[in-house]
Amino acid sequence: MALLAIKNLSFQAGAAKIIDDLSLSMDQAEVHALLGTNGTGKSTLAYLIMGCEGYWPTAGTILFAGQAIQTRRIHERAQLGITMAWQEPVRFEGISVAQYLTLTNRHLDPAPYLAMVGLQPGRYLARMVDKCLSGGERKRIELASILALHPRLAIFDEPDSGIDMLSIHDIINVINACKTSGCAVLLITHREEIALIADRASQICRGRIVCSGSPQQVAAYYKSRECLACATEVCADERP
Ligand code: ADP
Ligand code: MG
Numbered sequence: 262m263a264l265l266a267i268k269n270l271s272f273q274a275g276a277a278k279i280i281d282d283l284s285l286s287m288d289q290a291e292v293h294a295l296l297g298t299n300g301t302g303k304s305t306l307a308y309l310i311m312g313c314e315g316y317w318p319t320a321g322t323i324l325f326a327g328q329a330i331q332t333r334r335i336h337e338r339a340q341l342g343i344t345m346a347w348q349e350p351v352r353f354e355g356i357s358v359a360q361y362l363t364l365t366n367r368h369l370d371p372a373p374y375l376a377m378v379g380l381q382p383g384r385y386l387a388r389m390v391d392k393c394l395s396g397g398e399r400k401r402i403e404l405a406s407i408l409a410l411h412p413r414l415a416i417f418d419e420p421d422s423g424i425d426m427l428s429i430h431d432i433i434n435v436i437n438a439c440k441t442s443g444c445a446v447l448l449i450t451h452r453e454e455i456a457l458i459a460d461r462a463s464q465i466c467r468g469r470i471v472c473s474g475s476p477q478q479v480a481a482y483y484k485s486r487e488c489l490a491c492a493t494e495v496c497a498d499e500r501p
Contacts, residue, residue: 262327264289264445265310265414270321270331272302272309272468279305281468282321287461289413292436292446294456294476296483297465303449306465307416310447311345312338325414342413346403346420358402359386362409374405377438379431400427404435408442415439416447421455433458453480 263286272280279302287293297303308316310323312335323331330338362371372382378401388394390402400420407415420432436458439446448459456462462479464472472482 263287263324264291264326265447266322266324267310268322268324270306270309270323271319272305272316273319279468280309280318283465283468283470285463285470285473287414287445287447290440290443290445291461292440292448292459294448294450294459294462294479295465296450296453296456296462296479298451301465302468303451303465304418305468307345307418307447307449310338310414310416311335311343343416344407344410344412344414345416345418346400346407347418354389354391356390357386358388358390361390361402362406364406365410369409371405371409374409375402377408378402378405378435380405397427401431408435408438411442412439412444414445414447416449418449419451420448421450421452429455429458453483456480456483 265285265287267283267285270280270283271278283306295303295306305316309318309331312330312333314335318331321331322329325338325341325343328341330341358375359371362374363369371386375382375385380398380401385398385402390399394402404420417436420435421427421429432455436446436448448455450456457476457480459476462474462476463470464479464483472479
């Protein structure tokens, strides 16, 4: 059984159809890259899977481990094991890094999770999560908090964006740590070199999946044409 099975999902905001009859499935511990240029609906799809306020599908279903979740609230989906790293790192104020990483499990040792994202635990655990941290440090701490949650599905919305970009090497480390712990990753990106680290990939264009297959196939398709041209075309290897 697929861990995540999105079937014929649509989302409309006003007159605009932002997600249009989209189907996508992911297995447990699969890293699936979602490639698409700006404005094609990548973040919207992430919000629909996570259940963010105001993002209720106009049609279709989202099955997670066999359960329909498209009408569940965000905290219920979090309890089922779905989590998300936002495109912009969230700013928390007034708690230490150690407290932040142990919010959901105060018995957890946070040190290994900081090490996994390239931060020395001894230098960061007692620091406050505040404006004194750089954008890159905040992003790493947020990724460490995701690893510490041991989710079943982590959605990374453009993990390389932000004030201090993380290197591809950093992103690979975090994704591999997720995969090793059995967590599936939806890796949203507009960069084909990041998509290449996934097990499978799909390209989204105007809210529809236009190509699915190996990351190499999908990256080649993505590079070969402009997104606007492909709304009515599908690549030969599409597996909806
Ligand atoms: P991406 O992440 O691929 O860059 P988004 O999912 O953020 O794209 O947005 C896709 C399109 O949908 C954009 O044109 C955006 O302005 C529009 N959009 C997203 N959410 C809403 C909303 N709640 N209301 C109106 N338009 C929206
Ligand atoms: Mg986006």
